[in-house]
Amino acid sequence: DSYEWQRGKAMRAKVMILSLLMVTGGFVTQSASASVSWAPNPRWSQVNALAGAGIFQQDLRMFDDTGAKMTDDAGQHGTVYVRTDVHQVTLTYDCTKKQGIGSLPASTCAGSTVQFGVDISGFDLYRVDLTFDGVKQKENDALYLYKNEVADANGVASLVIGVTNRGKFSEGLTIGADDYLGVSVSNCDRTVRNGVTLCDTSDRAGTTDTVGPLNVLFEGAGYYPQVKMLNQDRTPALPNCGGLNWAKDETWDWSVYKRSWFGEYACVYAKSYQVGDWVTIPYQVLDIWGAPMVNQPVDFFHASTPPNCGSLRCKWGPEVAHKYTDKNGYVTFTVQNLNTAAEACANQGYNDDTKETHTCSIGVGFNASTGMSPESQDLFWPQFVNTTE
Structure with a gap:
């Protein structure tokens, strides 16, 4: 009887301790939840990726009626391009940022909490290890992972995402082109x-509110060629x-940047030549991260037939239109243009941007291309006139 009584006493004590632990645990969880000071509703302008080697955030030329860049628009910077040999990218929430001029005070959300949500459906955790702030994320069936972050005294909260290959490329155990993560931020x-x-x-x-996802897209070196005209x-x-000192920039004057067919980061230049002149255009081909693309085949294009030259045929001398970058x-x-002054004056040309009809000149478009997609090309729109005097 004494044994059974002692055993029962021990069991009752154990149950009491467990009950206390459960109550205490619940109290801590509720207290921690109640103590969270959430940030104000986030906006797109506040969610960005830190720039770095092999990291480029989309930055489209979208402006509102006041001329302010529309950084609160989801389409303005919805993609971050990360080179596949880069193993860390930092996403930030900065509550001081807003669309237009000026900023909000850091005190607006210093010490407050936001939640980063990461859609990992575009990732294969069999091939790579994923870390948040240095902590390895476990393999499971979840398509979304969440991490709360507290804004510092400057109103900035960050999530550092690390990616480590589990093996060699030949083994299929590395990050791959077109792999992606979708990062969103909420105040709940x-x-x-x-x-x-x-x-x-x-x-x-x-x-x-929830902002996102900001698409973190991994691609190999050489992705998204930028064909840039040089001095x-x-x-x-x-x-x-x-910035060209030999041609006039018309990207902004003619609002070409608003056209759907115009490259995201392209420029357009114009220049007048006399018929019979030579045209020389130096280019540099870079990938989206600004690295030169070496030994890259490039083709040079310009129109020869109406209506691309106006009402007559453009004439050109012999040329090498297919080359490789150094x-x-x-x-x-x-x-070299081979048209005559008489042909230039007989031409009827129409500029769709200025809505003007021109005579005694031949307008034509030049561009160089790698043939890759996506690609952004600077455009050159020269005109050949009967005389430059």
Whole structure:
């Protein structure tokens, strides 16, 4: 009897301890949840990737009626291009950023919490290891992983995503082209329990927002060629067009950047020549991360027949229109116009941008291309006039 009583006493004590632990654990969880100070509703302008070697964030030329870049539009910077030999990318939420001029005070959300959600459906965790802030993520059936981050004194919260190959390329155990992650940011807990999102069952339901996904796309070196026109001494133009000293930038004046067929980062230049002149155009071919594309085949194009030259035929001398870039990604094309002054004055040309009809000139478009897709090409629109005097 004494043994059974002692055994029962021990069991009752164990149950009491477990009960206390459960109550205490529940209290801590509720307290921690209640103590979370969530950030204001996030906006697209606040979610970005840190720039770095092999990391390029899309930056489209989209502007509102006031001239402010539309950084709050999901399509303005919806993709981050990451080279496959880069093994770390940092995504940030910066509550001080807003569309237009100026910024919000850091105190708006310093010390507050946001949740990064990562869609891993475009990743194969059999081939690579994935870490969040240095912590390895376990293989499971979940397509979304979540990580809460607290904004620092500057109003910035960051998630560092690491990718490590599990083996060699020949073994199929590396990051691959077209692999992607979708990163979103919310000011509420989107963790799913028992089939229900916690945010939907909290007192914050219906008052929160989620921005994303920001598509983190992995591609190999040489992806997305940028065919850029250079100065005659091969010095580059300005990053945002207008830097050629031998041709006039028309990218902004004619609003060509708004055209759907125009490359995302392309420029367009114009120049007047006298009929019979030679045209020399130096180019540099870079990938989306700014690395020269070496020994890359490039073709040179220009129109010869109406209506691309106006109402008559453009005439050109012999040329080499297929070349390869050198060790710096440089390639230069040269061609001579063979039209006469009489032909130029007989021509009827129409400029769809200025809505003007021209005589005594022959307008034509030049471009160079790798033939790859996607690609962004600078365009050259010279006109050959009967006389430049």
